Amino acid sequence: xxxxxxxxxxxxxxxxxxxxxxxxxxxxxxxxxxxxxxxxxxxxxxxxxxxxxxxxxxxxxxxxxxxxxxxxxxxxxxxxxxxxxxxxxxxxxxxxxxxxxxxxxxxxxxxxxxxxxxxxxxxxxxxxxxxxxxxxxxxxxxxxxxxxxxxxxxxxxxxxxxxxxxxxxxxxxxxxxxxxxxxxxxxxxxxxxxxxxxxxxxxxxxxxxxxxxxxxxxxxxxxxxxxxxxxxxxxxxxxxxxxxxxxxxxxxxxxxxxxxxxxxxxxxxxxxxxxxxxxxxxxxxxxxxxxxxxxxxxxxxxxxxxxxxxxxxxxxxxxxxxxxxxxxxxxx
Numbered sequence: 001x002x003x004x005x006x007x008x009x010x011x012x013x014x015x016x017x018x019x020x021x022x023x024x025x026x027x028x029x030x031x032x033x034x035x036x037x038x039x040x041x042x043x044x045x046x047x048x049x050x051x052x053x054x055x056x057x058x059x060x061x062x063x064x065x066x067x068x069x070x071x072x073x074x075x076x077x078x079x080x081x082x083x084x085x086x087x088x089x090x091x092x093x094x095x096x097x098x099x100x101x102x103x104x105x106x107x108x109x110x111x112x113x114x115x116x117x118x119x120x121x122x123x124x125x126x127x128x129x130x131x132x133x134x135x136x137x138x139x140x141x142x143x144x145x146x147x148x149x150x151x152x153x154x155x156x157x158x159x160x161x162x163x164x165x166x167x168x169x170x171x172x173x174x175x176x177x178x179x180x181x182x183x184x185x186x187x188x189x190x191x192x193x194x195x196x197x198x199x200x201x202x203x204x205x206x207x208x209x210x211x212x213x214x215x216x217x218x219x220x221x222x223x224x225x226x227x228x229x230x231x232x233x234x235x236x237x238x239x240x241x242x243x244x245x246x247x248x249x250x251x252x253x254x255x256x257x258x259x260x261x262x263x264x265x266x267x268x269x270x271x272x273x274x275x276x277x278x279x280x281x282x283x284x285x286x287x288x289x290x291x292x293x294x295x296x297x298x299x300x301x302x303x304x305x306x307x308x309x310x311x312x313x314x315x316x317x318x319x320x321x322x323x324x325x326x327x328x329x330x331x332x
Contacts, residue, residue, distance in 0.1 A: 004145075007134050008152040014118060014132045015050050020091025023054045024112065027096055028103040030250070031062045033171025033206065038096040038142040040074055041164040042120070045146070046094075049155050055079050055090075059105050064251050069205050070167065074160050087111040092118065095130070097142035099123040099303045120145055125294060125303045140180040143168020147188060162195040163202060170206065174258070178307060179289045214252040217243065221256050225263075228325075232267045232332040234260035237317060239274040257284040267291060267332045270324075274317050281320045284310045287331075296327045 025043050027035035039056055046054040058067065060080040071078050079085055093112040098104055099121060104112075119130030122145060124137035139145045147165045150157055169189060173181045193199065225236045238253060253273065260269020268291060273282040285293045286308055293309035300323070302311020313320035 004136060004148065005152065007136065008149045010132060011118070011120070011134055011149060012153055015046070015052070018052070018092060020116075021053055022090045023052050023092045023094060024057055024087075024090040024108070025054060025094045025096070026057045026098070026104060026108050028098040029059065029062075029105055031058060031067070032097075032254070034141045034143055034168040035097040036067060036070060037164040037166075037168035037171070038120075038146050040071065040076055041143060041146050041150075041161055041168070042094065042096055043076060044074075044161055044164075045150060045153075045155055049153060055085070057105070057108055059107070061249065062251050064249075065211070066206060066209050069209065070164075073205070074164060081107045090115060092116055094118045094120070096120050096146070097122070099125055100127040101129040123303060123305070125298065140182060140185050141168040141172035143172075144184070144188060157195060159195045159197055162192040162197045166192050166197055166199070166202060167206065170202070172305075174308075175203075175207075180305075211252065213246055213248045217246045217248045217252055218256060218259075220246070222259065225260065227263070227266070229329070229332055231263075231265045233328060234263055234266045234269045235272065235321075236260070236270075237272045237274060240276055257286050261286050261288065268293075268328055270328075272317060272321065279316065280312055280314050281317055282310065282312050283320075283324055291331050296324075296331065299327055300324070 023046060025039045027039045043054055043056050046052045056076060056078050058078050058080055060082060063078065063080055088111060090112065093115045095104060095117065101109065117130035119128065119133045120142060121135050122137055122139040122142045126133065126135045128135065136145050143165045166189065169185060173185060220242060221236050221238060225234055227234055243250065243253065257269055257271035260266055267288050269286045271284040275282065285297065287293050289307065292306045294304060294306055297303060297309045297311040300311040300313050302309060304310055313323065
């Protein structure tokens, strides 16, 4: 935290000097646990420490059973596209864990494009689209930045806040499995545990609340995995029509790509989510340590982390996969 005191001071001054009335907080599309925990914990700081009239926005399609349980435990009300609120009434947009403007939910972009913006993130490829951009690539999760900022301003870190930060860390370290699981991470988790959080209960809420539909869809995925490049690459294709056939949604596919790296010898795993109606493929990639996926996906305007990244490519699967595979071959 010592090295980031100047950055934290900038956030503090920015918020103290903010003269508007209403703030809206958002993360990125296809919200994950780091994103969710970050926006909810920063909401608490804005409401309780800075006394700001603040709202959290989540897209309706990602606000599923698990996310609802998390927000209920934190006693935080969330607004979506359907909420009865004037979206033109906001004076500041705060985004967390969001690397570029295109990853802000489209609905919200339409209302906030002319607002001042505070951007807080840990993605090294962040496009710095805000009026104030606080980017700390060395942080294991955006929630780690929020936590250290809370300590910097002497915010009262209670059990609820600690749970939210713990959720961010669980998410972006892959439950302490990824290479960003550092000593700092365990030091922070130790401090969080001192507030009395129930780690096993949090785990149950996040990872033991899956729907039967998700597991039926997972069975399809496991049956259709392909091993390529002498077993160093694992791919599975998931057309949107198959997801709909199982009465599932895009959010039900969360975590599927991680199964690719469970296979012996696999260096890179890929999920190809095929949007047939848009003629577009969303690729989610995972890799073992030593491979930087950002170098692969940046060719297609994508981003993320060295071992977890993604991109969208316009076109049918065959032509888009040929392009992506050409880049992957440079690394395996």
